[in-house]
Amino acid sequence: MTRSLTPTKQLSRPQPGSAPASVARELMRLVAEYEPDTAGFLRSAGLSHLASQLAPRPRGLSGMETIERQDFARLYAHATITLDEHAARQEGRESLTKAGMDMMCHAVITCRTLRDVIARLSLFSAILAPRTGHLTLEVIGDEAQLTMATMRQVRNCCAYLSDLTGLTYYHRLMGWMIGEDIALLGAALRYPPLLGRRTVSYLLPYRVQHHAAENAIRFPARHLDRPVVRSHHELEEILGRFPFDIAEPQSKTTPLSGRIEHLFASTLASGEALTTAAVLAQQFSISVATLKRRLAAEGTSLSRIKTAACLGHATHLLSDPRMSITEVARSTQFSDAGAFRRAFHAWTGRSPSRWREEAAA
Numbered sequence: 001m002t003r004s005l006t007p008t009k010q011l012s013r014p015q016p017g018s019a020p021a022s023v024a025r026e027l028m029r030l031v032a033e034y035e036p037d038t039a040g041f042l043r044s045a046g047l048s049h050l051a052s053q054l055a056p057r058p059r060g061l062s063g064m065e066t067i068e069r070q071d072f073a074r075l076y077a078h079a080t081i082t083l084d085e086h087a088a089r090q091e092g093r094e095s096l097t098k099a100g101m102d103m104m105c106h107a108v109i110t111c112r113t114l115r116d117v118i119a120r121l122s123l124f125s126a127i128l129a130p131r132t133g134h135l136t137l138e139v140i141g142d143e144a145q146l147t148m149a150t151m152r153q154v155r156n157c158c159a160y161l162s163d164l165t166g167l168t169y170y171h172r173l174m175g176w177m178i179g180e181d182i183a184l185l186g187a188a189l190r191y192p193p194l195l196g197r198r199t200v201s202y203l204l205p206y207r208v209q210h211h212a213a214e215n216a217i218r219f220p221a222r223h224l225d226r227p228v229v230r231s232h233h234e235l236e237e238i239l240g241r242f243p244f245d246i247a248e249p250q251s252k253t254t255p256l257s258g259r260i261e262h263l264f265a266s267t268l269a270s271g272e273a274l275t276t277a278a279v280l281a282q283q284f285s286i287s288v289a290t291l292k293r294r295l296a297a298e299g300t301s302l303s304r305i306k307t308a309a310c311l312g313h314a315t316h317l318l319s320d321p322r323m324s325i326t327e328v329a330r331s332t333q334f335s336d337a338g339a340f341r342r343a344f345h346a347w348t349g350r351s352p353s354r355w356r357e358e359a360a361a
Contacts (some may be wrong), residue, residue: 019072019202019246021053021065026199027079028054030157034086045078047071069247076203077244080165087158088131096131102239104128105173108228109235112267113283114178115224118146121170133166133215143185144221146170149214160194163215168204169243171217172250176238178226179252179259182219188212202246227283229259256284256291257298257305264309274309274333277302311347314340318356325352 028038035041042048050071067075081098088095107124111117115137122135133148148166152159167187175182188209193200200208229252238248252259260280267274280302281288295301310332317328329340344352 018066018069020198021067023199023202024050024067024072024075025054025056026196027075027161029056030161030195031079031082034158035082041078041082045074047075047078050075069245070241073241073245076246077241080161080244083158084162087152087154087156087162090154090156090158091152093130096128100128100131101169101243105235105239105242108173108177109230109232111177111228113224113228114174114226117174117177117228118224121173133163135170139221139224142221143218144224145216145218147214147216155191157194160189160191163189163191164195164200164203164208165243167215167217171204171219172243172248174219174223175250176242176248177228177230178223179229179250180223180226181251182223185218185220186216187218188214188216190214222285225283227259227263229262231262255298256294257300259284260295260302260305261309264305265312268309268313268332271331274306307347311344314344314352315355315359318352319359321356321360328352 031041032038039048039051042051042054047054050067053065053067054075077098081095085095104121104124108117108120111120118135118137122137125132125135130151133150136147136149138145138147148163148170150159150163150166152163167189171182171184184206186209187204187206190212191210193210238245242248263280264274275283277288277291281291284291286294292302295305314328314332317323317331323331325340326337329337332340334340334343341351344350344355348355350358
Protein backbone atom coordinates (compact mmCIF):
# COMPACT_ATOMS: atom_id res chain seq x y z
CA MET A 1 0.00 0.00 0.00
CA THR A 2 3.02 2.27 0.35
CA ARG A 3 2.75 3.71 -3.16
CA SER A 4 -1.05 3.71 -3.32
CA LEU A 5 -1.45 6.61 -0.91
CA THR A 6 -2.32 9.80 -2.74
CA PRO A 7 0.14 12.70 -2.22
CA THR A 8 -1.62 15.85 -1.20
CA LYS A 9 -1.17 19.32 0.17
CA GLN A 10 -2.07 20.36 3.67
CA LEU A 11 -5.60 21.68 4.07
CA SER A 12 -6.40 24.94 5.84
CA ARG A 13 -7.86 25.40 9.28
CA PRO A 14 -9.64 28.37 10.89
CA GLN A 15 -7.83 30.66 13.29
CA PRO A 16 -6.23 28.88 16.32
CA GLY A 17 -8.66 30.51 18.75
CA SER A 18 -11.74 28.84 17.27
CA ALA A 19 -13.04 25.71 15.55
CA PRO A 20 -15.81 25.30 12.95
CA ALA A 21 -19.20 24.73 14.57
CA SER A 22 -20.19 22.48 11.66
CA VAL A 23 -17.49 19.96 12.66
CA ALA A 24 -18.65 20.09 16.27
CA ARG A 25 -22.25 19.49 15.14
CA GLU A 26 -21.24 16.42 13.15
CA LEU A 27 -19.50 15.01 16.22
CA MET A 28 -22.69 15.66 18.19
CA ARG A 29 -24.77 14.00 15.46
CA LEU A 30 -22.55 10.95 15.73
CA VAL A 31 -22.79 10.91 19.52
CA ALA A 32 -26.60 11.19 19.33
CA GLU A 33 -26.77 7.91 17.37
CA TYR A 34 -25.37 6.07 20.40
CA GLU A 35 -26.14 8.44 23.30
CA PRO A 36 -29.74 9.70 22.97
CA ASP A 37 -29.30 11.88 26.08
CA THR A 38 -27.25 14.57 24.35
CA ALA A 39 -28.02 17.05 27.12
CA GLY A 40 -26.48 14.65 29.63
CA PHE A 41 -23.50 14.14 27.33
CA LEU A 42 -22.87 17.89 27.11
CA ARG A 43 -23.37 18.28 30.83
CA SER A 44 -20.82 15.58 31.65
CA ALA A 45 -18.38 17.27 29.27
CA GLY A 46 -18.95 20.65 30.93
CA LEU A 47 -20.40 22.05 27.69
CA SER A 48 -24.07 22.66 28.51
CA HIS A 49 -23.64 26.27 27.38
CA LEU A 50 -23.19 24.99 23.79
CA ALA A 51 -26.50 23.11 23.62
CA SER A 52 -28.26 25.61 21.35
CA GLN A 53 -25.21 26.30 19.21
CA LEU A 54 -24.66 22.58 18.58
CA ALA A 55 -28.29 21.82 17.79
CA PRO A 56 -28.84 20.45 14.24
CA ARG A 57 -29.14 23.08 11.51
CA PRO A 58 -30.94 22.81 8.15
CA ARG A 59 -28.55 21.87 5.36
CA GLY A 60 -26.64 24.87 4.04
CA LEU A 61 -27.41 27.15 6.97
CA SER A 62 -24.33 26.45 9.14
CA GLY A 63 -22.39 29.35 7.60
CA MET A 64 -19.02 30.17 9.09
CA GLU A 65 -20.01 29.80 12.74
CA THR A 66 -17.24 28.84 15.15
CA ILE A 67 -16.88 27.73 18.76
CA GLU A 68 -14.05 28.39 21.17
CA ARG A 69 -10.93 26.29 20.71
CA GLN A 70 -10.95 24.89 24.25
CA ASP A 71 -14.64 23.99 23.99
CA PHE A 72 -14.03 22.09 20.79
CA ALA A 73 -11.09 20.21 22.34
CA ARG A 74 -13.29 19.17 25.26
CA LEU A 75 -16.11 18.10 22.94
CA TYR A 76 -13.76 16.16 20.63
CA ALA A 77 -12.17 14.35 23.59
CA HIS A 78 -15.48 13.44 25.20
CA ALA A 79 -17.02 12.31 21.91
CA THR A 80 -14.01 10.19 20.92
CA ILE A 81 -13.77 8.47 24.30
CA THR A 82 -17.53 7.86 24.45
CA LEU A 83 -17.71 6.44 20.94
CA ASP A 84 -14.61 4.31 21.37
CA GLU A 85 -16.26 2.76 24.42
CA HIS A 86 -19.24 1.85 22.20
CA ALA A 87 -16.90 0.46 19.53
CA ALA A 88 -15.14 -1.65 22.16
CA ARG A 89 -18.39 -3.00 23.64
CA GLN A 90 -19.70 -4.06 20.26
CA GLU A 91 -16.60 -6.26 19.89
CA GLY A 92 -16.44 -7.44 23.50
CA ARG A 93 -13.18 -5.78 24.48
CA GLU A 94 -11.92 -2.92 26.64
CA SER A 95 -11.47 0.55 25.17
CA LEU A 96 -8.34 2.67 25.20
CA THR A 97 -8.64 5.31 27.92
CA LYS A 98 -7.13 8.79 28.02
CA ALA A 99 -4.82 7.49 30.77
CA GLY A 100 -3.58 4.83 28.35
CA MET A 101 -2.83 7.47 25.72
CA ASP A 102 -0.98 9.56 28.28
CA MET A 103 1.09 6.55 29.37
CA MET A 104 2.23 6.11 25.77
CA CYS A 105 3.47 9.71 25.81
CA HIS A 106 5.35 9.12 29.06
CA ALA A 107 6.88 5.96 27.60
CA VAL A 108 8.51 7.82 24.69
CA ILE A 109 9.55 11.15 26.21
CA THR A 110 13.00 9.75 27.08
CA CYS A 111 13.73 8.54 23.53
CA ARG A 112 16.66 10.00 21.60
CA THR A 113 15.28 10.18 18.04
CA LEU A 114 11.94 9.89 16.27
CA ARG A 115 12.95 6.44 15.06
CA ASP A 116 13.36 5.40 18.71
CA VAL A 117 9.98 6.97 19.52
CA ILE A 118 8.23 4.88 16.87
CA ALA A 119 10.02 1.69 17.98
CA ARG A 120 8.88 2.22 21.56
CA LEU A 121 5.35 3.14 20.49
CA SER A 122 5.23 -0.12 18.56
CA LEU A 123 6.21 -2.10 21.65
CA PHE A 124 3.71 -0.22 23.79
CA SER A 125 0.88 -0.69 21.27
CA ALA A 126 1.53 -4.44 21.28
CA ILE A 127 1.07 -4.43 25.06
CA LEU A 128 -2.20 -2.51 24.81
CA ALA A 129 -3.63 -4.57 21.93
CA PRO A 130 -6.43 -4.88 20.97
CA ARG A 131 -7.30 -1.58 22.63
CA THR A 132 -4.99 0.15 20.18
CA GLY A 133 -3.76 -0.72 16.71
CA HIS A 134 -0.38 -2.38 16.28
CA LEU A 135 2.23 -0.09 14.73
CA THR A 136 4.80 -1.01 12.11
CA LEU A 137 7.30 1.25 10.36
CA GLU A 138 8.43 0.69 6.79
CA VAL A 139 11.04 2.82 5.02
CA ILE A 140 11.27 2.76 1.24
CA GLY A 141 13.80 5.17 -0.19
CA ASP A 142 13.16 8.64 1.16
CA GLU A 143 9.64 7.85 2.39
CA ALA A 144 8.50 6.31 5.67
CA GLN A 145 5.13 4.69 6.31
CA LEU A 146 3.64 4.16 9.75
CA THR A 147 0.89 1.52 9.57
CA MET A 148 -1.68 1.25 12.37
CA ALA A 149 -3.20 -2.21 11.95
CA THR A 150 -6.30 -2.75 14.07
CA MET A 151 -8.32 -5.81 15.01
CA ARG A 152 -11.70 -4.11 14.57
CA GLN A 153 -14.30 -6.26 12.84
CA VAL A 154 -17.18 -3.76 12.94
CA ARG A 155 -16.43 -0.81 10.70
CA ASN A 156 -19.01 1.77 11.69
CA CYS A 157 -18.74 5.47 12.50
CA CYS A 158 -17.55 4.79 16.06
CA ALA A 159 -14.62 2.72 14.84
CA TYR A 160 -13.95 5.21 12.04
CA LEU A 161 -13.62 8.17 14.41
CA SER A 162 -11.45 6.13 16.80
CA ASP A 163 -9.01 5.08 14.07
CA LEU A 164 -8.94 8.54 12.49
CA THR A 165 -8.12 9.98 15.91
CA GLY A 166 -5.46 7.29 16.35
CA LEU A 167 -3.67 8.38 13.19
CA THR A 168 -4.00 12.02 14.24
CA TYR A 169 -2.61 11.16 17.68
CA TYR A 170 0.53 9.49 16.32
CA HIS A 171 1.10 12.20 13.70
CA ARG A 172 0.78 15.02 16.21
CA LEU A 173 2.82 13.20 18.87
CA MET A 174 5.68 12.56 16.46
CA GLY A 175 5.77 16.18 15.31
CA TRP A 176 5.57 17.50 18.84
CA MET A 177 8.39 15.23 20.04
CA ILE A 178 10.87 16.56 17.46
CA GLY A 179 9.48 20.09 17.52
CA GLU A 180 8.58 20.15 13.82
CA ASP A 181 5.41 20.15 11.75
CA ILE A 182 5.63 16.86 9.84
CA ALA A 183 3.96 17.38 6.47
CA LEU A 184 2.34 14.10 5.50
CA LEU A 185 2.82 12.65 2.04
CA GLY A 186 -0.42 10.71 2.40
CA ALA A 187 -2.94 9.22 4.80
CA ALA A 188 -5.16 6.16 4.44
CA LEU A 189 -8.08 4.54 6.27
CA ARG A 190 -9.42 1.06 5.67
CA TYR A 191 -13.00 2.39 5.96
CA PRO A 192 -15.40 3.94 3.49
CA PRO A 193 -15.87 7.70 4.06
CA LEU A 194 -18.20 7.60 7.07
CA LEU A 195 -17.78 11.22 8.16
CA GLY A 196 -18.12 14.45 6.21
CA ARG A 197 -15.10 15.58 4.24
CA ARG A 198 -14.86 18.87 6.14
CA THR A 199 -14.80 17.05 9.48
CA VAL A 200 -12.14 14.58 8.35
CA SER A 201 -10.05 17.39 6.85
CA TYR A 202 -10.22 19.37 10.07
CA LEU A 203 -9.20 16.46 12.30
CA LEU A 204 -6.44 15.30 9.93
CA PRO A 205 -5.70 18.14 7.48
CA TYR A 206 -4.49 15.96 4.62
CA ARG A 207 -6.54 14.23 1.95
CA VAL A 208 -7.37 10.73 3.18
CA GLN A 209 -7.55 7.70 0.92
CA HIS A 210 -10.48 5.48 1.94
CA HIS A 211 -11.03 1.75 1.33
CA ALA A 212 -7.30 1.20 1.93
CA ALA A 213 -5.75 -2.10 2.97
CA GLU A 214 -4.91 -0.64 6.38
CA ASN A 215 -4.76 2.62 8.32
CA ALA A 216 -1.48 4.42 7.63
CA ILE A 217 0.32 7.72 7.25
CA ARG A 218 3.32 8.48 5.03
CA PHE A 219 5.95 11.14 5.71
CA PRO A 220 9.52 12.04 4.65
CA ALA A 221 11.98 9.51 6.09
CA ARG A 222 14.44 12.29 6.94
CA HIS A 223 12.37 13.02 10.05
CA LEU A 224 13.22 9.62 11.55
CA ASP A 225 16.69 10.66 12.71
CA ARG A 226 15.57 13.99 14.13
CA PRO A 227 16.40 14.26 17.85
CA VAL A 228 13.68 14.45 20.49
CA VAL A 229 13.72 18.02 21.80
CA ARG A 230 10.91 17.87 24.36
CA SER A 231 11.11 17.42 28.13
CA HIS A 232 8.96 15.84 30.84
CA HIS A 233 7.99 19.32 31.97
CA GLU A 234 6.67 20.25 28.53
CA LEU A 235 4.81 16.96 28.32
CA GLU A 236 3.04 17.57 31.63
CA GLU A 237 1.95 20.98 30.36
CA ILE A 238 0.09 19.63 27.32
CA LEU A 239 -1.23 16.23 28.44
CA GLY A 240 -4.52 17.63 29.72
CA ARG A 241 -5.54 18.67 26.21
CA PHE A 242 -3.43 16.44 23.94
CA PRO A 243 -4.20 15.31 21.24
CA PHE A 244 -7.70 16.79 21.14
CA ASP A 245 -6.63 20.43 21.01
CA ILE A 246 -6.24 20.54 17.24
CA ALA A 247 -4.68 24.02 17.36
CA GLU A 248 -1.90 22.94 19.74
CA PRO A 249 1.34 23.80 17.89
CA GLN A 250 3.63 20.90 17.07
CA SER A 251 6.64 22.99 16.08
CA LYS A 252 9.01 24.22 18.75
CA THR A 253 10.04 27.86 18.73
CA THR A 254 13.07 27.22 20.94
CA PRO A 255 16.24 28.32 19.09
CA LEU A 256 18.75 25.77 17.84
CA SER A 257 20.97 26.31 20.86
CA GLY A 258 18.09 25.42 23.18
CA ARG A 259 17.38 22.22 21.27
CA ILE A 260 21.03 21.17 21.48
CA GLU A 261 21.17 22.00 25.20
CA HIS A 262 18.20 19.70 25.82
CA LEU A 263 19.75 17.00 23.65
CA PHE A 264 23.10 17.20 25.49
CA ALA A 265 21.38 17.10 28.88
CA SER A 266 19.45 13.95 27.99
CA THR A 267 22.59 12.39 26.49
CA LEU A 268 24.60 12.93 29.67
CA ALA A 269 21.74 11.61 31.79
CA SER A 270 21.66 8.44 29.69
CA GLY A 271 25.42 7.90 30.06
CA GLU A 272 26.10 8.09 26.33
CA ALA A 273 28.81 10.08 24.57
CA LEU A 274 27.93 13.64 23.55
CA THR A 275 27.00 14.07 19.91
CA THR A 276 29.59 15.61 17.57
CA ALA A 277 29.02 18.66 15.40
CA ALA A 278 28.86 16.48 12.29
CA VAL A 279 26.17 14.23 13.76
CA LEU A 280 24.18 17.21 15.05
CA ALA A 281 24.29 18.86 11.64
CA GLN A 282 23.03 15.66 10.04
CA GLN A 283 20.21 15.34 12.58
CA PHE A 284 19.02 18.89 11.93
CA SER A 285 19.53 18.58 8.14
CA ILE A 286 22.05 21.42 7.93
CA SER A 287 25.77 21.65 7.26
CA VAL A 288 28.35 21.92 10.04
CA ALA A 289 29.15 25.44 8.85
CA THR A 290 25.49 26.44 9.06
CA LEU A 291 25.24 24.86 12.52
CA LYS A 292 28.16 26.94 13.79
CA ARG A 293 26.89 30.08 12.07
CA ARG A 294 23.40 29.77 13.58
CA LEU A 295 24.81 29.15 17.05
CA ALA A 296 27.07 32.18 16.67
CA ALA A 297 24.05 34.27 15.67
CA GLU A 298 22.39 33.12 18.91
CA GLY A 299 25.45 34.28 20.85
CA THR A 300 26.88 30.89 21.70
CA SER A 301 28.87 27.96 20.33
CA LEU A 302 28.86 24.19 20.52
CA SER A 303 31.72 24.19 23.05
CA ARG A 304 29.84 26.63 25.30
CA ILE A 305 26.68 24.51 25.13
CA LYS A 306 28.71 21.42 25.94
CA THR A 307 30.35 23.14 28.90
CA ALA A 308 27.00 24.34 30.23
CA ALA A 309 25.53 20.85 29.88
CA CYS A 310 28.46 19.22 31.64
CA LEU A 311 28.39 21.80 34.43
CA GLY A 312 24.65 21.40 34.93
CA HIS A 313 24.97 17.62 34.98
CA ALA A 314 27.95 17.75 37.36
CA THR A 315 26.28 20.08 39.88
CA HIS A 316 23.16 17.92 39.80
CA LEU A 317 25.21 14.83 40.65
CA LEU A 318 27.31 16.65 43.26
CA SER A 319 24.14 17.51 45.16
CA ASP A 320 23.83 13.79 45.89
CA PRO A 321 26.29 13.08 48.77
CA ARG A 322 26.28 9.37 47.93
CA MET A 323 28.21 9.95 44.69
CA SER A 324 31.98 10.17 44.85
CA ILE A 325 33.92 12.77 42.86
CA THR A 326 35.29 9.95 40.70
CA GLU A 327 31.76 8.75 39.87
CA VAL A 328 30.67 12.28 39.02
CA ALA A 329 33.73 12.71 36.78
CA ARG A 330 33.00 9.46 34.95
CA SER A 331 29.32 10.35 34.45
CA THR A 332 30.33 13.77 33.12
CA GLN A 333 32.56 11.98 30.59
CA PHE A 334 35.99 12.99 31.96
CA SER A 335 38.91 10.60 31.67
CA ASP A 336 39.72 10.84 35.38
CA ALA A 337 38.84 12.73 38.56
CA GLY A 338 41.87 15.04 38.20
CA ALA A 339 40.77 16.30 34.80
CA PHE A 340 37.25 16.83 36.13
CA ARG A 341 38.51 18.79 39.16
CA ARG A 342 40.58 21.11 36.95
CA ALA A 343 37.69 21.70 34.57
CA PHE A 344 35.18 22.25 37.36
CA HIS A 345 37.50 24.79 39.04
CA ALA A 346 37.85 26.63 35.71
CA TRP A 347 34.06 26.73 35.37
CA THR A 348 33.14 27.80 38.90
CA GLY A 349 36.30 28.98 40.64
CA ARG A 350 35.82 26.23 43.23
CA SER A 351 36.73 22.61 43.57
CA PRO A 352 33.93 20.02 43.32
CA SER A 353 34.34 19.23 47.04
CA ARG A 354 34.15 22.91 47.99
CA TRP A 355 31.09 23.42 45.78
CA ARG A 356 29.40 20.42 47.42
CA GLU A 357 30.14 21.77 50.91
CA GLU A 358 28.73 25.22 50.06
CA ALA A 359 25.67 23.73 48.39
CA ALA A 360 24.98 21.58 51.45
CA ALA A 361 25.36 24.59 53.73
